[in-house]
Amino acid sequence: MSNINVLTTEESIVSNLMRNPDLLGKLKMKPEMFSDNDIRNFIQYVMDKGKVDATEIYYKSREDKNFMSTKRLSDLFNSDGTSKVFFMSDQLNLLENYVINQAAKQTSEYQASPNRTNFKYLIDQLQELNNMTIEKDNPTDAYLMQVMDNILSDKPKEFIKTGIGAIDDLIIGFEPGQINVLGARPSMGKTALVLNVLWNITKEGYPTTFFSLETGGDNIVERLVSSMTNIPLHKIKRGDGMSDDDTTLVMHAIDQIKKHDNLKIEDKAVVTPQDIRQVAMQHTDKPHVIFIDYLTLMQSDTPQKDRRLEVEKISRDLKIIAKETGCVIIPLSQLSRGIEGRQDKRPMMSDLREAGGIEQDANMIFFLYREDYYDKEIADHESGRSDVEFIIAKNKDGETGTANLQFYKKTQRFYG
CATH class of the missing domain: 3.40.50.300 (P-loop containing nucleotide triphosphate hydrolases)
Structure with missing residues (x-):
């Protein structure tokens, strides 16, 4: 409870990956799209490894002073500030911020040196940014998996009994x-x-x-x-x-x-x-x-x-x-x-x-x-x-x- 509602969007993504390693396959954001340097390095590391292994990540943190600190990793791992259901929406929000910031940056660079060549380059960059999307998962797949889990699980589905x-x-x-x-x-x-x-x-x-x-x-x-x-x-x-x-x-x-x-x-x-x-x-x-x-x-x-x-x-x-x-x-x-x-x-x-x-x-x-x-x-x-x-x-x-x-x-x- 003490950590709830205090994570940034970027921290929420890392917290979710630490707690739910299977989400790595749904990670659509590239490292350079993250503004936090520690988180950018974290994303790059897990993408290079192709997996999220908490033990390996902690060893990396202890050995590499430029990597995210073990304390921050522990705080994110133990946080109650996010849930699997927010993983895709967090990425969508992060992408939207990235696109807006990059568009502002590209426009500012053009204004510093306005000419026809740079104008054409700006249009191309803005078009590329505008085309950036993250495909949402088909929600039906999640419902199908949930039903399959209920049927195949050794633990029966939980109902709240009235006691009568x-x-x-x-x-x-x-x-x-x-x-x-x-x-x-x-x-x-x-x-x-x-x-x-x-x-x-x-x-x-x-x-x-x-x-x-x-x-x-x-x-x-x-x-x-x-x-x-x-x-x-x-x-x-x-x-x-x-x-x-x-x-x-x-x-x-x-x-x-x-x-x-x-x-x-x-x-x-x-x-x-x-x-x-x-x-x-x-x-x-x-x-x-x-x-x-x-x-x-x-x-x-x-x-x-x-x-x-x-x-x-x-x-x-x-x-x-x-x-x-x-x-x-x-x-x-x-x-x-x-x-x-x-x-x-x-x-x-x-x-x-x-x-x-x-x-x-x-x-x-x-x-x-x-x-x-x-x-x-x-x-x-x-x-x-x-x-x-x-x-x-x-x-x-x-x-x-x-x-x-x-x-x-x-x-x-x-x-x-």
């Missing part, structure tokens, strides 16, 4: 770059469910952030502690009526949450996509999973008069953020009251409030349905247990269907 078996059996898990929406009517259990999922994901080492636009941060912690300890939420809220064992469990749960510094709870009244982007862009070793409770309370960075269009803009912005940063965004959404007028009150995608863009942008759309939410006579008031249908209404890369869960409302705990 019945759900994971159907969706396999979340993947980087996804936006997955969970919708339900108020008090159906959607916040409790995502807090269960959030804690399961946090324990697996993934960075998680929970944006709470409706509920205070202390209330979110109370609900999380209740689900972790199986102590009724009303006891934790009152702060009395708990046994010594209950108190010990609560203190242990709070300590566990504090120890997992990869978990952040953001209690803000106003959240825009830019707030989400700032969190998503933080450097992490694993994909960041961001929960938003809930989507239709967000505000756009560019407010619009039509609220429906504004929500569509928010949804699209979140999709772009997820794709660009590789994070997973899980917004919660309220559903329209139109459900109440139907005989079958199981949610459909058209029930998403101000839905338009959400339906289109989401990779997966989930709904919760409880029969006892509408039929109070079958509610189990003693245990607080409810049978919940977790409905997968949309799944771009897999099957739809329903997972059967059990929800214990008193302790905010889901099983399945």
Whole structure:
């Protein structure tokens, strides 16, 4: 983290070559195109050798005082300031600077001695500079290689599991770059469910952030502690009526949450996509999973008069953020009251409030349905247990269907 965003474009190219020797075959820039003398010598050396061997390079550095210092080599090798995906764009940026600088130099030399011969030479030089290009790799090749690696690798492709078996059996898990929406009517259990999922994901080492636009941060912690300890939420809220064992469990749960510094709870009244982007862009070793409770309370960075269009803009912005940063965004959404007028009150995608863009942008759309939410006579008031249908209404890369869960409302705990 300490070295991030401090590399020059030229240093980024060297750092990438040191960390990823296979990139040498994609190096299109010539040594003379680099302005940094140390880097120019480095590029010349690896091109002459036809390979990037860190050990040989370090020996070269120790023996040749005119070569790049071992300290600078180590700093570039250990830097987090670049990635393989930037290797070609760095070269394109460097080439553009080189062309502009050379054009300015050639023009200046002509102005020092303007005549027809030098003018013709200048035109030829500028034309040659203008023709300099670097062919971009076909992105399809990279996608094909990625799929081949996934299939042939001994290590299976990594999915971010929810930790609830019945759900994971159907969706396999979340993947980087996804936006997955969970919708339900108020008090159906959607916040409790995502807090269960959030804690399961946090324990697996993934960075998680929970944006709470409706509920205070202390209330979110109370609900999380209740689900972790199986102590009724009303006891934790009152702060009395708990046994010594209950108190010990609560203190242990709070300590566990504090120890997992990869978990952040953001209690803000106003959240825009830019707030989400700032969190998503933080450097992490694993994909960041961001929960938003809930989507239709967000505000756009560019407010619009039509609220429906504004929500569509928010949804699209979140999709772009997820794709660009590789994070997973899980917004919660309220559903329209139109459900109440139907005989079958199981949610459909058209029930998403101000839905338009959400339906289109989401990779997966989930709904919760409880029969006892509408039929109070079958509610189990003693245990607080409810049978919940977790409905997968949309799944771009897999099957739809329903997972059967059990929800214990008193302790905010889901099983399945």
